[in-house]
Amino acid sequence: DTAxxxxxxxxxxxxxxxxxxxxxQNLGHDTMYWYKQDSKKFLKIMFSYNNKELIINETVPNRFxxxxxxxxxxxxxxxxxELGDSAVxxxxxxxxxxAQLYNEQFFGPGTRxxxx
Amino acid sequence: xxxxxxxxxxLIILEGKNCTLQCNYTVSPFSNLRWYKQDTGRGPVSLTIxxxxxxxxxxxxxxxxxxxxxxxxxxxxxxxxxxxxxxYICVVGGYNTDKLIFGTGTRLQVxx
Numbered sequence: 001d002t003a004x005x006x007x008x009x010x011x012x013x014x015x016x017x018x019x020x021x022x023x024x025q026n027l028g029h030d031t032m033y034w035y036k037q038d039s040k041k042f043l044k045i046m047f048s049y050n051n052k053e054l055i056i057n058e059t060v061p062n063r064f065x066x067x068x069x070x071x072x073x074x075x076x077x078x079x080x081x082e083l084g085d086s087a088v089x090x091x092x093x094x095x096x097x098x099a100q101l102y103n104e105q106f107f108g109p110g111t112r113x114x115x116x
Numbered sequence: 117x118x119x120x121x122x123x124x125x126x127l128i129i130l131e132g133k134n135c136t137l138q139c140n141y142t143v144s145p146f147s148n149l150r151w152y153k154q155d156t157g158r159g160p161v162s163l164t165i166x167x168x169x170x171x172x173x174x175x176x177x178x179x180x181x182x183x184x185x186x187x188x189x190x191x192x193x194x195x196x197x198x199x200x201x202x203x204y205i206c207v208v209g210g211y212n213t214d215k216l217i218f219g220t221g222t223r224l225q226v227x228x
Contacts, residue, residue: 004159041203043160043218056215090159104150105216107159 003027004108006091012114013081021076021111023091031055032074033092033105034066043090049074078113086115118143120208120219128225133196137222139189139206147211151180151191154203154221163191163204196226 004025013019025032033056034046048056052068063079078085088110094103120141129135141149148167152160164173164180166189172181177194193200206219 040220041154041223042220043205045215048215092159104162104165107161109159110157 004091004093004106006089006108006111008111009109010112010114012116014116015081015083017081018077018079019081019113020078021089021091021113023074023076023108025072025091025093025106025108027093027106029093029095029106030071031094031103032068032071033094034074034076035090035092035107037088037090037110039087047074047076081113081115083115086113088112118208118210118217120206120217122204122206122219122222124222125220126223126225128227129196131196131198131226131228135193135196135224137191137193137204137206137224139191139219141187141189141206141208141217141219143208143210143217145211146184146187146208147213148209149180149182149189150207150209150216151178151189152205152207154205156202160205193224196224198226198228200224201226 007022031050033048035043037043046060047066049068051071065077067075090110091108092105094105123138150165151163154160163178166173166182168184179192182189203221203223205221208217
């Protein structure tokens with residue numbers, strides 16, 4: 001069984017388009033994240049949701065909007081795509097941090113977005 | 117500024133050899149340090165997680181060490197296998213926060 005799944009795995013689109021990436025976790029976790037991995041392989045957090053509530057929102061253009069219909073899903077919608085948005089986007093999930101000193105995060109397989 | 121730096125950037129070794137990867141961090145207040153393995157085209161997978169009170173933790177052929185005083189960590193891989201070829205990412209967690217600071221990784225290639 002896939003713990004954290006993302007669709008699509010690859011996404012190629014033109015500048016200016018609007019696209020969405022979906023993420024689902026079946027681990028029963030309360031917290032979900034979106035990360036961006038750039039061409040230098042550097043992973044950086046974009047958003048974090050806990051029980052459908054936004055708790056981390058890094059300096060990300062407001063063209064990026066996360067949507068959490070329930071605690072098992074955290075989708076990422078991107079408006080007016082730009083060349084610089086090309087990257088690999090990873091979804092992750094974890095238990096709520098208050099439950100333990102640290103929370104192990106489980107990552108999805110990633111979505112490679114290419115903006116032409 | 118919270119940062120995590122890793123060395124070397126890339127490493128090539130022969131199958132069966134040992135290797136050690138280094139990580140220095142400036143994250144404060146510090147809570148935990150993790151090592152992740154990321155295969156090409158896949159998401160990162162956790163190898164070890166250590167809190168500030170732990171000096172070493174093993175996971176099979178992987179052994180991580182932590183010196184919270186000098187803010188350094190290492191990941192030692194014993195008897196390397198071809199499947200160890202991947203990027204190894206050092207990640208530091210701050211106290212009472214979900215936010216993780218990622219290093220840029222060490223790209224390890226194991227050749228037969």
